[in-house]
Amino acid sequence: MSPQAPTLFPTSLISPTIQAQLPEGYKLRPLEITDYSKGFYDCLAGLTVVGKVSEQSFQQTFEQMRRCGDVYHIVVIEELAERRIVATGTLIVEQKFLRGCAKAGHIEDIVVHDSQRGKKFGIRLIDQLKHIGTMVGCYKLLLTCSESNEAFYGKSGFVRKDLHMAVYLNNDSTPAAAATATPVVLPITATPTSTTSIASSSSTTALGAATVNSNSITDTTPTTTAMPVKARTVSIEVLSASMESIMVK
Numbered sequence: 001m002s003p004q005a006p007t008l009f010p011t012s013l014i015s016p017t018i019q020a021q022l023p024e025g026y027k028l029r030p031l032e033i034t035d036y037s038k039g040f041y042d043c044l045a046g047l048t049v050v051g052k053v054s055e056q057s058f059q060q061t062f063e064q065m066r067r068c069g070d071v072y073h074i075v076v077i078e079e080l081a082e083r084r085i086v087a088t089g090t091l092i093v094e095q096k097f098l099r100g101c102a103k104a105g106h107i108e109d110i111v112v113h114d115s116q117r118g119k120k121f122g123i124r125l126i127d128q129l130k131h132i133g134t135m136v137g138c139y140k141l142l143l144t145c146s147e148s149n150e151a152f153y154g155k156s157g158f159v160r161k162d163l164h165m166a167v168y169l170n171n172d173s174t175p176a177a178a179a180t181a182t183p184v185v186l187p188i189t190a191t192p193t194s195t196t197s198i199a200s201s202s203s204t205t206a207l208g209a210a211t212v213n214s215n216s217i218t219d220t221t222p223t224t225t226a227m228p229v230k231a232r233t234v235s236i237e238v239l240s241a242s243m244e245s246i247m248v249k
Helices: 040-044 055-066 121-135 147-154 176-180 229-248
Strands: 026-030 072-079 084-095 103-112 138-144 158-160 187-190 205-207 210-212 217-219
Touching: 040 084, 040 103, 055 072, 072 121, 084 121, 103 121, 121 138, 121 147, 147 158
Parallel strands: 103 138
Antiparallel strands: 026 072, 072 084, 084 103, 138 187, 158 187, 205 210, 210 217
């Protein structure tokens, strides 16, 4: 029997109850260092641009995350017969100084392979990440989503909360596709008793001389042409005359 591949976080954080809710032949577990060859990136490609990543780069990043302790928790669902990853989700734990040095969890990169839709894998992933957040002591969980996914996250107890904005930095590690990504989105905060959620806003809102929408921030301040010096002098003289008239009265 081959030795167990290194996992990103302890398997003890996987809920047996949630595992039991999966169809037969599927396993809920932490990301393993060997998952590059099991289609992990093929699964992620259903979410966004993944870029070109070698197996060596994947393993180096895996080890970097693993050395961070209880920060990164990437959960996968494996189809055992095919030995491939069919769903994945991430919980990143943020240590704070606020609230007595509390922890907050950020849910990211929830994706289910197109061939596995309808099996409630997305809900199982969210439930598992909420379970981990509880086990490691997070006082809240946050995530961002599109408006079309608001109802989905609402089923797991997430509600609208505040406004979330983003800026994409132009550097070598940022995919070209990021330039067209939505920079203004809204976050979701976990609330156990609620059944509603949140999503990014597609509406357009005027803010002074700028217009903010879901795709960009556009300056709508009209362009003005500088007045000739003579015209400005006349205006000042007229204003001065008016002021003198008021003072006389």
